[in-house]
Amino acid sequence: MRLFHKRFLPIAMAVAVVTTLPPSLFARCGVERWSVKTGTDSDATQIRLTVAPTPTTISDLISLTPPHPIPKAHRVSPTETTVWILDAILTDYKIEDSPTTGDSDYHLVLRDEDGNTMVAEIPSPDCVDPSSPFASKIRSARQKFDSKLTAAGDFQTANLPVRVVGVGLFDFFHHQRGAAPNVVELHPVLDITFQPTITSPSEAVPPAGGTVPSGPRWEYRLITSSTTEALLSQANSLGSQGWEMVGVAVDPSRPDKFVGYLKRLKQP
Numbered sequence: 001m002r003l004f005h006k007r008f009l010p011i012a013m014a015v016a017v018v019t020t021l022p023p024s025l026f027a028r029c030g031v032e033r034w035s036v037k038t039g040t041d042s043d044a045t046q047i048r049l050t051v052a053p054t055p056t057t058i059s060d061l062i063s064l065t066p067p068h069p070i071p072k073a074h075r076v077s078p079t080e081t082t083v084w085i086l087d088a089i090l091t092d093y094k095i096e097d098s099p100t101t102g103d104s105d106y107h108l109v110l111r112d113e114d115g116n117t118m119v120a121e122i123p124s125p126d127c128v129d130p131s132s133p134f135a136s137k138i139r140s141a142r143q144k145f146d147s148k149l150t151a152a153g154d155f156q157t158a159n160l161p162v163r164v165v166g167v168g169l170f171d172f173f174h175h176q177r178g179a180a181p182n183v184v185e186l187h188p189v190l191d192i193t194f195q196p197t198i199t200s201p202s203e204a205v206p207p208a209g210g211t212v213p214s215g216p217r218w219e220y221r222l223i224t225s226s227t228t229e230a231l232l233s234q235a236n237s238l239g240s241q242g243w244e245m246v247g248v249a250v251d252p253s254r255p256d257k258f259v260g261y262l263k264r265l266k267q268p
Contacts, residue, residue, distance in 0.1 A: 109178030
């Protein structure tokens with residue numbers, strides 16, 4: 001019996017060690033600007049997480065001038081020290097799970113009504129140090145995403161209206177799908193709401209120290225068709241209900257590749 005125990009003790013110990021290892025050892029995490037992307041950099045204390053996010057648009061963010069060179073472990077103020085909130089269409093998504101280049105992030109492609117795109121990323125909570133001020137919000141955002149969609153290693157199409165809250169970040173260009181011209185991102189995403197009922201971020205939360213601005217409240221909807229003629233026919237039909245088509249995009253990955261974006265004043 002003693003020989004049996006001595007013989008199998010190393011195996012038992014190995015099993016015990018494997019089962020008690022932290023999950024981060026099994027997730028492939030990032031390297032490039034990783035401290036900035038996950039909030040463990042020394043500049044993270046400049047980000048005010050206790051005040052309302054700053055409303056913005058994809059158009060505004062992608063018009064910013066990127067830094068040169070991009071600092072590896074420091075933030076570019078104010079873009080990277082601000083928590084932003086914007087509305088967009090989530091067109092495509094995947095998990096970055098490549099065994100050689102993946103970082104376990106959820107890669108989200110966001111598009112506005114003019115066809116501008118940018119990337120938002122939700123890191124794996126297993127790759128975020130518990131000391132990060134973003135840790136709990138990243139975990140919550142990841143859980144909210146998982147409750148709606150299931151990310152896989154290949155891009156999937158969503159075409160869903162979303163409201164995204166995240167910290168600005170200038171990334172390096174790696175031919176990322178949906179990358180903005182200046183490669184600005186929301187990274188990390190701290191919150192995501194699918195099909196928000198209030199469609200203007202500036203109406204959802206007041207600016208720090210201010211009040212909720214007054215003004216029209218819009219609602220949006222998306223229509224699709226396999227031809228432009230059928231898309232216009234749908235839009236004209238909806239025009240009698242107050243809907244106005246404000247943009248058209250082409251998504252060749254789907255059979256109903258023509259996508260129309262409509263808006264109208266919220267009904268009382």
